[in-house]
Amino acid sequence: MILTLVETDLEGAATEVSLEAVTFARDLSAAGNGVPVDAVVVGEVSEDLRAELAAYGVRTVHQVGGEGVAAYSGAGWASAILTVREAAGSVVVMAAGTDRGNELMAHVATRAGASMAANVLSFSGLAPFVVTRQVVGGAALEEMNLHQRPAVFTVAGHAVEAKPADVAGAGEVVTHTPTVAPEDLVARVVSTAEPEPDESGALSAAKVVVGAGRGLGGPDKFGDVLELTELLGGALGVSRVVTSAGWRPHHEQVGQTGSRISPDLYVPCGISGAIQHWAGCSSAKTILAINSDAEAPMVTRATYAVIGDLHEIVPAINAEIRRRGYTA
Amino acid sequence: MAPVGVLVCVKRVPDITEEVALTADGQSVDGRRAGFTMSAHEECAVELAVQVAGAGGGDATVLTIGDADAVEQLRNALAVGCTAATHVLGEPFAFGPTDVAREIAAVVRDHESSGRAHELVLLGNDAADSGDFQVGIRLAYELGRPVVNGASTVAVEDTPEGPVVVAVGEGPEGQETYRVPLPAVVTIREGGVEPRYPSVPGRLKAKKVPIEERQPTADPTGAGRVRMTLPPPTPSAVQILGEGPEAAPAVVDVLEKLGVLTPGKVTP
Numbered sequence: 001m002i003l004t005l006v007e008t009d010l011e012g013a014a015t016e017v018s019l020e021a022v023t024f025a026r027d028l029s030a031a032g033n034g035v036p037v038d039a040v041v042v043g044e045v046s047e048d049l050r051a052e053l054a055a056y057g058v059r060t061v062h063q064v065g066g067e068g069v070a071a072y073s074g075a076g077w078a079s080a081i082l083t084v085r086e087a088a089g090s091v092v093v094m095a096a097g098t099d100r101g102n103e104l105m106a107h108v109a110t111r112a113g114a115s116m117a118a119n120v121l122s123f124s125g126l127a128p129f130v131v132t133r134q135v136v137g138g139a140a141l142e143e144m145n146l147h148q149r150p151a152v153f154t155v156a157g158h159a160v161e162a163k164p165a166d167v168a169g170a171g172e173v174v175t176h177t178p179t180v181a182p183e184d185l186v187a188r189v190v191s192t193a194e195p196e197p198d199e200s201g202a203l204s205a206a207k208v209v210v211g212a213g214r215g216l217g218g219p220d221k222f223g224d225v226l227e228l229t230e231l232l233g234g235a236l237g238v239s240r241v242v243t244s245a246g247w248r249p250h251h252e253q254v255g256q257t258g259s260r261i262s263p264d265l266y267v268p269c270g271i272s273g274a275i276q277h278w279a280g281c282s283s284a285k286t287i288l289a290i291n292s293d294a295e296a297p298m299v300t301r302a303t304y305a306v307i308g309d310l311h312e313i314v315p316a317i318n319a320e321i322r323r324r325g326y327t328a
Numbered sequence: 329m330a331p332v333g334v335l336v337c338v339k340r341v342p343d344i345t346e347e348v349a350l351t352a353d354g355q356s357v358d359g360r361r362a363g364f365t366m367s368a369h370e371e372c373a374v375e376l377a378v379q380v381a382g383a384g385g386g387d388a389t390v391l392t393i394g395d396a397d398a399v400e401q402l403r404n405a406l407a408v409g410c411t412a413a414t415h416v417l418g419e420p421f422a423f424g425p426t427d428v429a430r431e432i433a434a435v436v437r438d439h440e441s442s443g444r445a446h447e448l449v450l451l452g453n454d455a456a457d458s459g460d461f462q463v464g465i466r467l468a469y470e471l472g473r474p475v476v477n478g479a480s481t482v483a484v485e486d487t488p489e490g491p492v493v494v495a496v497g498e499g500p501e502g503q504e505t506y507r508v509p510l511p512a513v514v515t516i517r518e519g520g521v522e523p524r525y526p527s528v529p530g531r532l533k534a535k536k537v538p539i540e541e542r543q544p545t546a547d548p549t550g551a552g553r554v555r556m557t558l559p560p561p562t563p564s565a566v567q568i569l570g571e572g573p574e575a576a577p578a579v580v581d582v583l584e585k586l587g588v589l590t591p592g593k594v595t596p
Contacts, residue, residue: 010501072499074465074477100500102454103477106462110469115552116425118454118461130554135459136357139348142458143554154461186508187474193503208588232588240368243519250519251498256456257368257518265588274345286586288579289566300564304582308572316573320580327592 001088002029003062005081005095005104006039006053009205012046014053017096017262019162021155022056024120025094026165029057032126035091037169038062040084042069042077045173054171055164061173062088068180072100073188076180078107083178085112090150097154109152117144117153137256137279157262158283203252208234209263211254211281212242215270215292215310219247224314225269230328231321237261239277255280269310273298290314330491331386332484332510335439335446336377337432338370338390338405339420340398341457354555356421357457366401369452371523373516376482377450378409378524384484387411389439389446393431394420399539406534407526414439414540421458424551427544429466434545436471445511448493453478453515458551464515475513476506480520484510496520 002025006018014022025037036059041049045063053061062084069080081104085093093108095101097119109116119134121141128147134156135142146153203209210229216222222236229236237254238247254261256279266284271277273289273296281287289302290310299305306313342348342359349358366374374390381388389412390405392398398420402413416431423431436446449471451464468475479495486492495506495514508514526534569578583589 007500072504074475098500099478102461103465106465106477109462110466116460116462117552118459133459135556136342136344136348136457137459139344139559140350140357141557141559143557145552145554147552183474187476187506187512189499189504190507191505192499192501193505194501232583233590234588253519265583265586275348276345288569288582294568300566301562302566304569304579305566306569306571306575306579308575312573313575313579316576317579320576321583321589324580324584324589325592326589328590 001090002035002037002092002094003081003085003088003090004037004039005101006041007096007098007100008041008043008049012044012049014049015096015205016162017098017155017157019056020158020160021094021096022053022058023162024155024160025092026057027160028092028123031123036060038088038090040064040081042080050171050173054168057165057167057169058171059169060088061171063173063175064178065175066177068178068185071188071190073185074103074107075184076188078104078111079180079184080176080178081108082111084176085150087176093150093152095154097156101154105152105154112150112152114148114150114152115146117146119156120153121156121159137275138282139275139279157260203235203237203254204259204261206235206261206263208232208265209237209254209261209267209284210234211237211239211266211268211271212248213239213268213271213277214241216242216247221311222248224311224318227318228267228314231318231326232265232267233328234263237281239271268298269314271298272296273301329384329484329486331384332380332448332491333386333444333446334377334381334388335436335449336370336373336388336390336405336410337449337451338366338374338392338401339452339455340364340392340394340401341367341455348558350556350558354557355553356556364397364400366404367452367456368518369454369516372480372518372521373450373452374405374408374410375521375523376516379521380448380482380484382409389414389444391432391435392416393418393423393428393544402539403534404526406537407530408524409530411537412540413537414542416542416544418544418548422550423548425460425462425466427548427550428463429470430546431544432467433470435542447491447510447512448482448484449513450482451513451515453517460551464513468513471511471513473511473513474508475515476508477515478517479506479514480517482514482516
């Protein structure tokens with residue numbers, strides 16, 4: 001059995017990257033004679049979530065609850081996932097390549113005495129089980145042999161497109177209330193502060209992100225870009241240069257050491273596209289770059305580009321959006 | 329506050345901004361042209377180590393596993409306030425996450441048995457080159473310690489029950505706080521602190537600090553790496569919508585096609 005951790009958002013719905021991971025699990029199942037795909041969810045499984053996972057071909061939805069997982073702890077949640085794994089007998093344990101996914105799979109692998117492959121894009125064989133994963137922030141690939149069982153890995157964002165199964169799974173909910181050892185709860189979250197309303201806490205989940213880089217020129221030159229962000233109902237994401245210079249706060253940074261975004265549309269303004277930044281935005285479905293340099297890596301990798309001074313182009317776009325009757 | 333012995337672990341990684349080159353055997357990144365640096369996460373970890381050590385009159389030791397050239401990264405950490413350095417000599421790409429965790433744990437145990445406890449071990453939450461996302465966690469299990477992953481700030485507080493590390497980081501639902509009794513392991517993400525620049529006296533002092541050199545305790549078992557490859561170059565398929573502000577209508581056509589605009593209440 002293949003056990004996939006499904007992360008949920010604040011409304012209790014499966015995150016897009018988790019559905020991608022389930023889709024990846026199904027591909028693996030198809031290659032492995034139809035071994036069943038199960039999901040593990042920490043917390044409440046609503047009927048909507050159950051039905052969605054069934055549509056994605058999930059046989060059993062393992063719902064994990066109880067005191068041991070009430071607050072987040074890497075070790076505690078991993079021990080709960082391993083309880084499910086033992087009960088269900090899975091040979092693969094996997095998750096989406098999010099911060100939580102990578103952390104939990106590292107705990108699971110260590111506890112199970114197995115290797116862990118982070119940010120897997122594809123697999124090339126089952127015996128031996130060889131995966132290809134992103135290294136150097138996605139600028140290089142590594143083929144890695146995951147010969148131990150369980151095989152533990154995470155799936156890189158947008159490695160596959162999330163799509164429901166041709167044949168739905170039973171989607172039967174099984175509830176687990178595992179006992180978690182006290183030592184696994186020593187490092188747990190004791191408080192969570194709500195993100196400030198003006199912070200782009202939702203940057204990594206945003207459908208549209210407007211990017212701003214060195215080309216902005218200074219901390220007081222973000223007005224037009226912020227207006228465009230508002231008109232597109234999106235979030236602002238900036239390059240490392242911008243946060244290092246103190247123009248914008250670090251939580252807005254997109255890149256290898258900032259947020260990794262996977263929006264439907266990314267509009268980088270004045271961002272050249274160094275590897276550090278590209279590592280955080282390469283999963284965008286469509287990129288519309290605005291840059292003065294037609295040879296910049298961001299431009300050559302974009303879907304669409306406008307060449308010129310962003311301080312002239314962005315206000316013109318904002319005006320055109322309003323002229324056609326659209327609002328923020 | 330009671331003095332805290334901090335160990336901060338760093339890795340010499342290729343300083344890649346544009347093109348990645350691989351070695352001929354496909355086993356590692358060739359950084360000879362790009363040069364080398366310390367991962368950004370680890371620069372922050374060094375800064376936090378120096379702050380925590382300084383706050384209680386403790387000490388910060390920097391550790392790396394790497395070839396002879398990795399001494400450059402140790403000296404850089406010494407120049408900003410670490411006071412001791414340990415160098416485990418080895419080819420870093422031969423070491424998998426389990427190997428690295430084992431070697432760091434051996435250093436922690438050896439130092440402790442000679443009277444130098446490292447109550448707090450800090451690492452980056454992943455390495456900029458190998459991207460494994462697991463060394464700190466494996467180390468914690470090796471040492472039987474609790475671990476906080478991906479914190480952006482750490483501070484140590486005294487409590488009646490003993491010293492506690494307060495680690496704060498971004499979680500999926502907002503800023504998360506952990507309070508964990510020492511000894512502990514914390515992995516660091518960039519963003520909580522601004523790493524200081526080394527002063528000239530700091531650099532001169534760093535040159536004089538003796539560096540403890542060690543051989544690995546066991547042959548590395550590796551990371552299961554078959555080989556590394558470069559992604560096939562994707563030919564540019566960019567559609568240039570125009571130059572300057574005259575391109576605005578073409579841009580908005582695309583935005584309309586993508587369905588990302590919200591129709592207003594009043595149609596002009």
